[in-house]
Amino acid sequence: MPLAPGYLVRDLAVDLGLPLLVAAGPGLGTINHTLLTLESARAAGLEVAAVVLTPWPAQPTEVEASNRETITSLGQVPVLTLPPLDLSAPNTWPLGSMGRFRPT
Secondary structure, X not given: OEEEOOXXXXXXXXXXXXXXEEEEOOOOOHHHHHHHHHHHHHHOOOOEEEXXXXXXXXXXXXXXXXXXXXXXXXXXXXXXXXXXXOOOOHHHOOOHHHHHHXXX
C-alpha cells in the first residue's frame, strides 16, 4: 500500500526496523493475500513476528479454522486471533501487554 509516491508501507517497515505483525481477515481469500504479504515482507528482509486473524468469531467456521492452520503451515509463522472489539466499550478490550494504555 502506498503512503506517498514511491514510498510503501513496506518501505516504512524497513525504515523502522521492527518485526511485523500482519493483520488479516479470517475468511475467503485470506490465504492468498496473507501468504503474498509474508513473501513480500520477507523479500524486503523484514522479520514477521506473527499473523493476527481478526475479527475472529466466537465459533469459527470450518473454512476459517482451516485458513488459520494453512497460513500457520505454509507461512511458517505463528497465527494469533483477535475477537471483534466493541469500540464503544474499551473496558471490554483484551489488555495483554497494552494494559497500561487503557483509556480511562
